[in-house]
Structures are given as structure tokens and as C-alpha cells.
Amino acid sequence: MKIAIVGAGIGGLSAAVGLQRAGAEVTVFERAPEVRAGGSGLSIFANGLAALDALGLSEDFDAVTDRSVEGFAAGQRRADGRWIAQVPNDSVGALRIVDRADLHRILFGALAPGTVRTDAAAVAAATDGTLTITAGAVGTDSEAQLAAEQRFDLIIAADGLHSRIRSVVAGRTVAPRYSGHSAWRGITSVPVDLGRAAGESVGCGRRFGIAPLADGRVYWFAVANMPQDAVFADEKATVESMFAAWHRPIAELIEATPAEAVRRTPISDLSHRLARFHRGSVVLLGDAAHAMTPDLGQGGGQALEDAATLTALLAPLAERGAALRAELGEALHRYDALRRPRSQSIARKSRLMGQMFQLDSPLLARIRNAVFSVVPSRLIAAQAASVQRWSPPAPPR
Template sequence: MGKTAVVVGGGIGGLAAAIGLRRIGWEVTVVERASVLDDVGAGISLAANGLRALDELGVGTAVREASRGQYSGGTRTPEGGWLARMDGAALEKAVGTPIMGIPRATLHRLLRESLPAETLLIGSEAGPVRQIQPGTVRVDCGGKALDADLVVAADGVGSKVRHRLFPSHPGPVYSGSTVLRAITEHTVELDTDFELTWGHGAEFGHIAFPDGRAEWHAVLTLSAGTRFADPLAELRHRFREWHDPIPALLDATHTGAVLHHDVNELRTPLPTYTVGRIALLGDAAHAMTPNLGQGACQALEDAVTLAAALAAEPTTEAGLARYDAERRPRSQAVAHAARQAGRMGHQLSHPLPVALRNTAMRLTPSRAALRMILRHHNWAPPQLN
């Protein structure tokens, strides 16, 4: 009889974990509280480490075909001057691929299509997770008990499973930034594949997609819970003097398409990613700020590493210990680096630090900038087959 797992959460990390576990022969049920399994979001950038993880899961080719490579662009000032240029060709030469931009919903669909429909239990709220006997964990789910050899908690930054496992942990905290984002309704004439623009306490960026549309995001340094009656009107006002194509991106967006979320993170690292036969994965384990574009990539790394560790070790307990030992140091280091990047990026508001940062970026040699990127992107996944 094969081993069984319940994955709590049907986002990118949860679906990837389910695919990885099935590839090593486990039976998997994914429990997702949403009634429609279609990840809400705008766009996402996938670096080499995330793409390599997707390759091991068997969906890398399909994801690449639905993505657009980020070969051109970089970081700019609100007036349009360049702080740093992106060299996607150099990155591709170094790691075998440029960063790829894809609508988040498309990535989610491709992951869903890699799983049998009966694997997905949607519209069900996962209740408490309990160890009912040695080697068996139970998830209470809508009046039904699901027993398994393993539970994977992939239930996001506000993870209820994590809270029950670590009741004294402070949990997620507000990063100081809130983000508004959307995908344009129609194509937009863009000269670059990807851009970030850093102003004083604000950031605006875009990712171009294969069909000519684009995702844009605006990051603002505001109090938690701040919301706007008309988000697009607010952004048009705030970014009215910023360079093209920012006005065009906002004009190509329907008001109802704008998503607005405060950015929360696990600033206090967890002491372990596993408790008994429960494993934390993705944002439930290491929710980070989006400043390095590594949130989804780290969740994908988690999924492949978990499956490989369970396949390689003689017992589930040994596999989980290996997963924790391999994933916790790296993912927590990336989370720390993302936080630091935010502090040196859009969160700077005083003119003197902004000027010093801009000068440093302009003077940084392209090779040095590439080495900094490779620290996070150049990850080799364990093999599942």
C-alpha cells in the first residue's frame, strides 16, 4: 500500500507539493477552502531556480511556452533615467534561462492540469490537524476526517496550521508596504520586458506577457489597512509625473481588475519547518517580501526538496528531517535578503539615501550585479526520478 498525504492549501506551493509527492508514488489529497480552484493574482516572474523546480515536476516546458523571457529592461528613476540595465542574455548564458514572466492564473492552471481531478478537494475548510497515533495524522475537513501518513501545510502567510503548531510565535507582521496590481485589459506598446522604477517611498513595475498584455504593480509605503475608493484614480495622481509607459499601463486597466494587498512577512524565522509528520511549505513556512521575486520560486524549491527527501530516506521522519535541514537555511536567508532589498529600494524616502543608492547602482559593474542575482537563482534541484 502506498503512502498518503494531505496538502492543506491549493495555491502554487500546495499544488507543486502534490505533484512532487505523486511523482514519488504517494497518494495525495489537496484541501482548498476556495470554491473555485483558480489562484487569484496578477503576474509572476520565475527565475532559474523556480523553472528548474518546475522541470523536475514535469511542467517546466509548458510553463516556458506560456511565458515571456525578460531580456530587456531594468531599474529606473521616476524621471526615466536608468539605474541598472537588465541583461537577460547574460543571465541566460549563466544559468540556462532568462527570468520568465507569466500570468499567475496561467501557472496555477498548468499545475492543476498535472493533477487528477479527484486529487483536489475544493470548497472545503481544513480544520485542526492532529496526530492520532504513531505514523498517522488526521485533518478534520468539513465534518470528514482525512487520515494520512503526512500533512503538508501550504496554507499561506496566515497559516492556521502554523499557528496551531507554534502558538507562541508572533506570526506574520506588516512589512510597511502595500501593493496594488493588475493585468491590463488589452495590449500595451512596451519597449522592455520588465521594469522597476524606484521613487521616494514608492515603486512601480511591469512584466510583459506573450500576448502583449502586461502586469503592473505599484508598491506604496503606507499604514496597514489603507484602501482607496478609486484605486486607479489614486495611482494616476500619485504617478502622474512618472515616466512612460506608466500612464499607458494604468489607462489600459479596468478599475475592477485592481488587486490591493498589504505585504505581510514572517519576520521572526521559525525554529523548524516540521513537527511530527506535519511539514510547512511556502508562505506558511517563510513568507517573504516580494522584493527579490522569490516567493513562488522558494515554494517550488520546497515542493521538489520535500518529495526528493521523502523518496531518498528510509522513513518519513528521516525525510522530513532532511527537508527541514536543506530548506530552512536557504529559504530564511532569501527572506532576509528580500527584506534588505526592500529597505534599499522603494522604502527609501529621504533624498540623501536615495541619491547615494542611485549613485551606487549606476557605478556597480554589470558582472557584479549578475553575481548578486546568481546567489538566489543558481539552485540545482534534487532529482525525483
């Protein structure tokens, strides 16, 4: 089976690893001239760990992460550091925090040399498996002259929030929807003592999240309500100012991060839920299918689930190729039935959580904090389990 994957993010590379190991001929097309993971971390919960295991990546992943984070106090704190609600340790389950650069390195290392083609933009796709690629001059006037069509048995669109291929499946343009808040992200350059406490601290229209990496460095994020096109002359100085009066070690974490490593991203999801995740020989994966806000820490986990599900369903067909078009259609239909309800449900919950924790009103924020402080731990545990409980499907017979 000849498979094109558009996008060399975590979801696209994970699918490439799984399908290549299953015997498919895989090519990954990446628009950027080089693949960069970005200077941020990623929370991988039990469901994402199950997906990594299904893809045969657990051993390498375990080598760059540490399960000690599971023993940290976590939940929501006020800006002064007092706990609003602590998440029971047994509700978190398995959890790892990984530097995205490490995860990308693992995924690249698991692929055959030459699998990923950079500086290669997929500008169009057709349901018959035709993919139009431009190379070497992305975004220039000569782009049309460099376009070339290639034919594949399957095109996997893993090209993110601003996917060019999504409309082929959706039948219309589904644009990103700005949440009303943006996030700075960074990783400290040196270890910082967290006092074995992590999680989020919340205020009025602002949040700060803390997650320890295996080597003692800390991944952090700072969220604030603002216009999508807000401009700041100095990103690090801005976030330092916004959170200067918040509890320790927030100021230390920002200070320990190089200014060039502090990056801000508008937080967006899809403006509409898709009615389908595949059409013909084109299937969507990751943010292209179900871009969600990061408020449940499930963006990466859901992309990994997508990759592991596709691999499980397509592995029996991978070495047999295009002659089994009907079987391929059945596998993609099952992928849609398995992935769309779950990922869209999590996306809705994630957006709601973000709206709740970004309340601007001091009165509403106090009410929110009071409500969360009395929620029974068993309900917190049940909610966490509903998101994290997942296993890959059995291959079709």
C-alpha cells in the same frame, strides 16, 4: 503513502503534482469555495524553472511563457525614466513571466480529477498526522458540528502567510509582519509596447514594476508606503494619481487595466524565522514556512523549490506507505536542512531590498540611487547567481 496538502496555491498544487506522480495518494484541501489565481503575474527565474523541470511541468509551462523577456533592458530607473542601474543580461539568466491563472490551469490539469477538495478548511492538525477538516460552512456557527478528523501519513501545510498549521510545527504563533508598504497589481487587457524595457522604477516611498507576458499583455505592480489599514474609495484612480507624472508607459499600463482587476495587497513576511520546518508528520511549505516580501521576485520560486525538494526526497517512499515511519522522518529532516537556511536567507535579503527601495527621504533616496549607479556589474551578476543557482536534491538511497 497517504498525503494531505492544505492549501491550493502554487506551492501546494506543485507538491501535489509531484507526489501524485510519484505514487502517493494525495488530497488537497482548500478553504475557499473555488480556487482562483488572482489577476497578477509571477516572475520565475532559473531556480524556479529548474523546479518545474524536476516536477515534469516544463513543457506545459514553456507553452504559455516566452523567453524573449530575457533580452529586455532591466534594472532600476528613476521616476523620469533615466536608468539608475541596468542589470547585465547575462546576470538575469533564465527568466519567464507567467500569468498566475495560466500556471494554476497547468497545475490543475496535471492532477487526477477529484484531487482538490474546495470548501474544505483544515482547522487543526496534529503531529501524528491527524487533520481536522470542516466542509460546507466555513466561518459559520455550525463549523464545529461539521468538523471531521482524518488520518494521513503526512500533512503538508501550504496554507500561506496566515497559516493555521504553522504553530503546530513552530510550537508557538508566528504572526505576519507588515512591511510598511502595500502593492497594487494588475495585468493589462491588451498588449502594450514597452520599448523592450522592463524592471522597476523607484522614487521616494514608491515603486513601479513592469514585466511583459508572452502574449504582449503586461503584468505591473505599484508599491507605496502606507498604513496597513489604508482605505481608498477607488483603487485604480488612486494608483493613477500616485504615478501620473512618472515615465511612459506607466500611465498607459494602468489605463489598459480594468478597474476591477486592480487589486491592492499589504506586503508582509513572517515576524520571526522558524527554528524548524517540520514536526512529526507535519511539514511546512511555501509562505507557511518562509513568507517573504516580493522584492527579489522569489516567493513563487521558493515554493516551487520546496515542492520539488519534497517530491525528490519522498518519491522513493511514496508507494510504500506508513510502514516506513523512520525513513519518512529522515526525509523530512533532510528537507528542513536543505530548505530552511536557503529560504530564510533569501527572505532576509528580500526584506532588506524592499526597505532600501521604499525610502521616503529624498536625501536618502538620492544617496541610494548614487550608490546603485556605481555598483560593478560583476557584483550584480554574482548576487543574482547566488539566488538563482539551485538544483533538486538527489533522492535518498
